[in-house]
Amino acid sequence: MKRFTSLLVLALAFALAGWGFAQTYGGVLRVGMQADPVGLDPHITNATSTRNMLENVYDTLVLFDSSLRIVPGLATSWTTSEDGLTWTFDIRQGVTFHDGTPLTADDVAFSIERIKDPATASPRADAFSVLESVVASDDHTVVMTLSSPFSPLLSKLAASLNVIVSRATVEANGDLQAVVNGTGPFRFVEYLPQTRMVLERNADFWGTDAAGNALPYLDGITFTFYPDPTARTTAIQTGNADWIEYVPSADVDLLRADPDVEVVGGLSANFRSLYLNVNHPPFDDVRVRQALAYAIDEQAIVDLALFGTGGVVATGTTVPGANYYGVDANPYLGSDLEKARALLAEAGLADGFEFDIYVTSTYDFLRTPAEVIQANLAAIGVTANIVAEDWSIYLPKALAGDFESTILGESGQSDPDDFLYNVFLTGNSGNLGGFSDATVDALLTQGREVADQEARRAIYLEAQQRILELAPHVFLFHSAQFSALRPNVEGFEHFPNTSYLGFRTTWLEN
Amino acid sequence: MLTYLGRRLLLTLPALFGVALVAFLLMRAIPGDVVTNLVGQAEVTPERLAELRRMFGLDLPVHVQFGQWLGAALQGDLGSSLRTGRSITGDLTLRFPVTLELTLLSLVIALALALPLGIAAALNRGRWPDYAASVFALLGLSVPGFFLGILLILLFSLRLGWLPPAGYIPFTEDPWQNLRHMLLPALSLGLILAAATTRIVRSALLEVLGRDYVRTAKAKGVAPATVVLRHALRNALIPVVTVVGLQFGALLGGAVIIEQVFSLPGVGRFALEGINLRDYPVVQGAVLLIAAAFIVVNLIVDLIYALVDPRVRYG
Numbered sequence: 001m002k003r004f005t006s007l008l009v010l011a012l013a014f015a016l017a018g019w020g021f022a023q024t025y026g027g028v029l030r031v032g033m034q035a036d037p038v039g040l041d042p043h044i045t046n047a048t049s050t051r052n053m054l055e056n057v058y059d060t061l062v063l064f065d066s067s068l069r070i071v072p073g074l075a076t077s078w079t080t081s082e083d084g085l086t087w088t089f090d091i092r093q094g095v096t097f098h099d100g101t102p103l104t105a106d107d108v109a110f111s112i113e114r115i116k117d118p119a120t121a122s123p124r125a126d127a128f129s130v131l132e133s134v135v136a137s138d139d140h141t142v143v144m145t146l147s148s149p150f151s152p153l154l155s156k157l158a159a160s161l162n163v164i165v166s167r168a169t170v171e172a173n174g175d176l177q178a179v180v181n182g183t184g185p186f187r188f189v190e191y192l193p194q195t196r197m198v199l200e201r202n203a204d205f206w207g208t209d210a211a212g213n214a215l216p217y218l219d220g221i222t223f224t225f226y227p228d229p230t231a232r233t234t235a236i237q238t239g240n241a242d243w244i245e246y247v248p249s250a251d252v253d254l255l256r257a258d259p260d261v262e263v264v265g266g267l268s269a270n271f272r273s274l275y276l277n278v279n280h281p282p283f284d285d286v287r288v289r290q291a292l293a294y295a296i297d298e299q300a301i302v303d304l305a306l307f308g309t310g311g312v313v314a315t316g317t318t319v320p321g322a323n324y325y326g327v328d329a330n331p332y333l334g335s336d337l338e339k340a341r342a343l344l345a346e347a348g349l350a351d352g353f354e355f356d357i358y359v360t361s362t363y364d365f366l367r368t369p370a371e372v373i374q375a376n377l378a379a380i381g382v383t384a385n386i387v388a389e390d391w392s393i394y395l396p397k398a399l400a401g402d403f404e405s406t407i408l409g410e411s412g413q414s415d416p417d418d419f420l421y422n423v424f425l426t427g428n429s430g431n432l433g434g435f436s437d438a439t440v441d442a443l444l445t446q447g448r449e450v451a452d453q454e455a456r457r458a459i460y461l462e463a464q465q466r467i468l469e470l471a472p473h474v475f476l477f478h479s480a481q482f483s484a485l486r487p488n489v490e491g492f493e494h495f496p497n498t499s500y501l502g503f504r505t506t507w508l509e510n
Numbered sequence: 511m512l513t514y515l516g517r518r519l520l521l522t523l524p525a526l527f528g529v530a531l532v533a534f535l536l537m538r539a540i541p542g543d544v545v546t547n548l549v550g551q552a553e554v555t556p557e558r559l560a561e562l563r564r565m566f567g568l569d570l571p572v573h574v575q576f577g578q579w580l581g582a583a584l585q586g587d588l589g590s591s592l593r594t595g596r597s598i599t600g601d602l603t604l605r606f607p608v609t610l611e612l613t614l615l616s617l618v619i620a621l622a623l624a625l626p627l628g629i630a631a632a633l634n635r636g637r638w639p640d641y642a643a644s645v646f647a648l649l650g651l652s653v654p655g656f657f658l659g660i661l662l663i664l665l666f667s668l669r670l671g672w673l674p675p676a677g678y679i680p681f682t683e684d685p686w687q688n689l690r691h692m693l694l695p696a697l698s699l700g701l702i703l704a705a706a707t708t709r710i711v712r713s714a715l716l717e718v719l720g721r722d723y724v725r726t727a728k729a730k731g732v733a734p735a736t737v738v739l740r741h742a743l744r745n746a747l748i749p750v751v752t753v754v755g756l757q758f759g760a761l762l763g764g765a766v767i768i769e770q771v772f773s774l775p776g777v778g779r780f781a782l783e784g785i786n787l788r789d790y791p792v793v794q795g796a797v798l799l800i801a802a803a804f805i806v807v808n809l810i811v812d813l814i815y816a817l818v819d820p821r822v823r824y825g
Contacts, residue, residue: 036783037594038593038594039593039594039595039596040594041595045593118558118561121558121561121562121565125558126558175595177594177595177596192604192680192775193594193596193601193604193605193775193780194605194678194773194774194775194779194780194783195677195678195680195775196677224677224773225773225775226676226677226773227770227773227779228676228770228771228773230660230663230771231663231675231676231771231772231773234663234664234667234668234675234676235674235675235676235677237668238667238668238671238674238675240667240674240675240676240677390541390542391542392540392541392542392543392546392786392788393541393542395542395546396542396546399546
């Protein structure tokens, strides 16, 4: 009898322990979004809002996991030829679109062609410029031929606006603004502008969790649009939303203190730099650029301009330090005024100089750091004037390199190539300050051609050391992104590229 | 009366044309355009930018663009959004009822407060009800709407948990939920409108109460309530109708900030989003609708004069 009782207790204990972790099916997740989608056709917009709502309705050929490794998506496996020019993808069998038609290799080839086609006017057409042809060689095989080896191809295919769509749907409707037909875990139900978007569970979804259970767990997702940050914060506090995006950095501590709300997130894939225009003296002198980098206090920017929660100090370059390809060796961290003064004196500017920091007034996180920088530089006798303009006016000028220095960055990247190639290669469109260095160019070009991860890493580490030395940017911080959720929301994973693929494994505890 | 109406309606056409033209030119005078906003920082060749501008018809001379837009607008087609491809006529049809409901609710709240308060203040001039009404009016006139909105959210949503803080449910879908979501924004606008109206009701009524015919009515023994409500108030309403009419027109243009704070999908928020992203046809369509609403409200106000004051006749 005694033995029986202890067995019973043991069994109960196991049952209870298991109960705490078991995923439960059902329930609709009420999500508070900041902004409406910018159109529903994923191929013709770059909007994060469209991506975040539709990436669980559509699928990509390959996927990022939450540590940004590439894992199978609609392609179950792939191989690369010796010369790196031919990529062969095996397409998952038995997958159907939400309208019931089967997915074929032809749909995959069509989708990639559609993004590349100038007539589609996709802002990402140039991402596939290296692609010579995409062919469905049979119903379940797609072959891509490249004009030169391009290892970031997988990252481009995993970018979750480069989704696989149905050829028949596009041909019947002209575009995908009105009809949403994907293969993802949720079906599109309705979209009322500035009110809500409703998704319901796709019972025929191909994905499963680690234990082999069907995904997704949720019966549906309702996105509500709260453009005002206080409205989102209040919605999660009052329980009118189960999950909200973009917790304003000023409210992170407030929500952390609320027992009915959990805050998740942190580092996300982006960088924010002070770009120095090397065509504007004295920034043509590497010593002056280094002097600025030494004088600027990155931690003070995060603490003062970003409330301590809005960002993480850039310990490397544009690649976040925690990334596999990141270097964790920014020599300019903190404020070293002695070194800064010495370098200025060496450059013949012991009495300092005056320059403009051109910023946008639209986004605080790109404007307020300028005030800290201004104060930092005053300490070494350098006068920085802040010039702020509306984003619509600012951006074209900044992209044209029409500034002495500016605070900007890029977001949403997942591949080291995205962080470095466009930003530092001579003449590239993201290289706003006109930086040019033959060694960096050679290394960044080489990084595109090597498929092996470790060899790639070595190349990128060397390139970043060189970039740090030449200081074309003062690397300031990486913006943090926080979401908040009610305690009964389980299984949501924060992706550092800020994608919301985490909803695929989210469940509600009753 | 009908001739008058016809003439007034005809006069609205040049007004609408003027508004449309000014909105069209102003939007294009602001630096920045929709293409740079759409593309953002993506790596895009100048050729593709030119291609996008051509697709949107932005490469044509401005007068040709205006002519094309006007021609379509005359047939009821306001074009489609450059960002989302959605029909603007369709989107405005979705949004106008939201703004209309918000405006009507605020008006009801405003009048329900302002009439009794204004009357009480006028009848008790110089005594505490008058002072109380003055304090209310002063507070209402000095507090910005969005701030009042936030205070109401803090009290009714966060502390008491009675009402949702933001969001919108269509009336046809769930009337009860719709009203619950509309109450706080309507209160934010209504309280402020009530403050201004209270002052007008008080001063207009005071002026009328001093008139000879009111004294006569009192002298011949008409019940005090009848004197105030029937004889005095009716005459005092003319300036009230004017002020409320103007406010009503302005609110129909979309209470931009309140719609933003409470996440309501109204005309104002629609126009604001259009302006931020330089979505020209969206702004033009919204401005045209707002102007038309304003003109119609003014017309209705003129007709109400005739109802309130039988001496006013339009021939």
